[in-house]
Amino acid sequence: MKVYYSEAHRQHEPPFEVFDGGLRVPYFESPGRMDRILNALHQTDWAEITEPKDFGLGPIYAVHDKEYLDFLASAWTEWLATEAQDKSTLLPATFALRRQPQKPTGLLGRAGYYIMDLSACIVAGTYPAALASANCALSAAEAVANGEHSAFALCRPPGHHAGKDYAGGYCFLNNASVAANWLSAKGKVALLDIDYHCGNGTQDIFYDRFDVLTISIHADPNFEYPHYAGYPSETGTGAGLGFHKNLPLEKGTDDAGYLSALEEALNIIREFAPTYLVVSAGMDIYTDDPLGTIKVTTQGIGILGRRISALDLPTVIVMEGGYNNDALGINIVSYLGEFK
Numbered sequence: 001m002k003v004y005y006s007e008a009h010r011q012h013e014p015p016f017e018v019f020d021g022g023l024r025v026p027y028f029e030s031p032g033r034m035d036r037i038l039n040a041l042h043q044t045d046w047a048e049i050t051e052p053k054d055f056g057l058g059p060i061y062a063v064h065d066k067e068y069l070d071f072l073a074s075a076w077t078e079w080l081a082t083e084a085q086d087k088s089t090l091l092p093a094t095f096a097l098r099r100q101p102q103k104p105t106g107l108l109g110r111a112g113y114y115i116m117d118l119s120a121c122i123v124a125g126t127y128p129a130a131l132a133s134a135n136c137a138l139s140a141a142e143a144v145a146n147g148e149h150s151a152f153a154l155c156r157p158p159g160h161h162a163g164k165d166y167a168g169g170y171c172f173l174n175n176a177s178v179a180a181n182w183l184s185a186k187g188k189v190a191l192l193d194i195d196y197h198c199g200n201g202t203q204d205i206f207y208d209r210f211d212v213l214t215i216s217i218h219a220d221p222n223f224e225y226p227h228y229a230g231y232p233s234e235t236g237t238g239a240g241l242g243f244h245k246n247l248p249l250e251k252g253t254d255d256a257g258y259l260s261a262l263e264e265a266l267n268i269i270r271e272f273a274p275t276y277l278v279v280s281a282g283m284d285i286y287t288d289d290p291l292g293t294i295k296v297t298t299q300g301i302g303i304l305g306r307r308i309s310a311l312d313l314p315t316v317i318v319m320e321g322g323y324n325n326d327a328l329g330i331n332i333v334s335y336l337g338e339f340k
Contacts, residue, residue, distance in 0.1 A: 001046055001150060001152055001339060002050055002143050002148060002151045003048060003050065004052045004139040004140050004151065004153050005050070005052075005136060006132035006135070006136060008125070009129045009132065009157070010129075011125020011129045012031075012126045012130070012156070013030065013031055014027045014089045014121035014123050015088050015089060016089070016121070017118060018118035019118075028170075028290070028291065029119075029156070029170040029323070033156065033323070034154065036326075038154075040328075040329025040332065044337070046337075052132065052135040052138070052139040052153075053138070053139045055139075055182075059182050060173060060178055062178075063177050064162075064165065064174070068166070071111075071114050072114075072127045072130065072172060072173075073127050075110075075111065075127075076123065076124050076126065079107060082107060088123075089122065089123050090107075090121070091111075091121050092112040093112075094109070095115070096112055101113060116161075116166050116167065116168035116226070117168045117169060117226075120161075120171065120172065126157070133156055133159065133175050134159070134178050136153040136155050137155055137159070137175035137178055137318050138178060138182055139153070140318070141276075141316050142182075144183070145186055149315070150314070150317060150339040151317070152319070152336055153175060153179070153316065153317065154319050155175045155320075156319065157170055157172055157173075158170055158171050158282075158319065159171045159176055159178075159318070159320070160174060160176055160177075160193055160197075160199035160202050160282075160320050161199070161200055163204035164205055166201075168200075169197060169225065176279075176280045176318040177201070177205045179316050180278045180316075183275075183278070186275065187276060188211055189211070189213070189276045189277070189278060190212075190213045190215070190272055190274040190313075191212060191213065191278045192265060192269065192277065192280070193214070193216040193217065193218070193279075193280040194280065194281060195216075195284060195285070196219055196282055196289065196292040196294055197218055197224065197225055197284070198221055198224075198229055198230030198246065198248075199280055200230060203229055203230075203246075206240065206243075207236055207237055207244060208238040208239060208240040209243065213243050213244075213245075213268070213269065213272045213274065214243070215245045216230060216247065217247045217258070218230055218248060218249065219248065219249055219293060220250060220251075243272075245265070245268055249261060252295055254295045255295075255297055255303070258285065258304070259300065259304065266307060266311060270311070275314070276313060276316070277311060277313040279308060279318065280318050280320045281319060282321035283301070283322030283324075283332055284320075284324075286301065286322065286331055288324050289324045291323050299334075301331050302334040302337065305335040305337070306338040308338075309338045309339045317336065317339065
């Protein structure tokens with residue numbers, strides 16, 4: 001299996017994030033996550049690790065608002081020019097309520113407009129790392145379009161919380177959506193999100209489209225981030241009505257419960273009959289993940305991969321979350337091994 005990976009992700013290493021209640025903690029979405037996955041992949045005889053191709057900004061502009069990308073490109077330089085006492089990371093304290101917000105011209109106002117929470121911390125290397133991550137997803141999409149049965153985009157930063165014009169949940173560019181949109185010019189695409197958290201950014205990007213089916217299996221947003229998206233009543237709008245499905249799960253959902261929800265998702269995909277499949281693969285569904293409450297075992301993750309692979313579709317697998325570093329490499333190999 002071709003695995004697309006860039007060392008550029010190491011440029012994005014915020015010194016902290018802010019948890020609920022204002023607790024400042026080390027950044028969970030750390031470069032060490034990739035090291036654990038790489039170590040596990042190197043122990044297989046099927047992972048072919050490759051540098052991504054640079055696709056330019058065109059495929060990203062096709063998904064994300066240009067002014068938002070301009071903000072990501074310039075935010076750090078502007079931040080260094082401010083009089084802030086702590087310039088270690090750009091993190092606003094005021095956030096826009098997305099009803100009918102004005103877009104301010106000042107940096108902190110724009111930061112609060114374009115960032116939805118306190119985990120999307122911007123540092124000097126955030127933008128180049130995000131671009132490289134999107135190129136990993138695009139490279140995997142190109143490989144699949146050219147005849148590979150499956151390819152893995154080892155993306156960091158992850159992407160599924162990033163919407164058309166906002167960052168959130170460690171995500172800046174929506175890698176899976178960029179790949180799915182690129183593939184949609186070649187045929188219908190189904191995008192299945194199996195991360196612990198709702199793929200709210202992906203939902204936002206494709207919500208009014210019928211050529212890309214989006215499905216997210218995730219912890220119920222009534223108790224879990226991102227709270228304001230991911231409910232069963234959200235099924236698309238306009239031409240996209242009926243082409244989005246949320247499958248929220250309760251705390252403690254085990255292998256059997258998760259696989260039951262997965263079977264519902266797979267039936268919807270079969271009925272849609274896509275040409276390509278994109279999977280947002282979050283390993284934070286794992287039973288001992290520090291940011292999750294769903295209890296899927298390593299064996300269950302393997303079964304999940306086997307059942308998705310059985311769709312027999314050309315598949316792009318895009319790395320999302322997963323924060324138990326001790327198990328992260330084992331879990332992703334358990335999943336990918338079903339596609340090789």
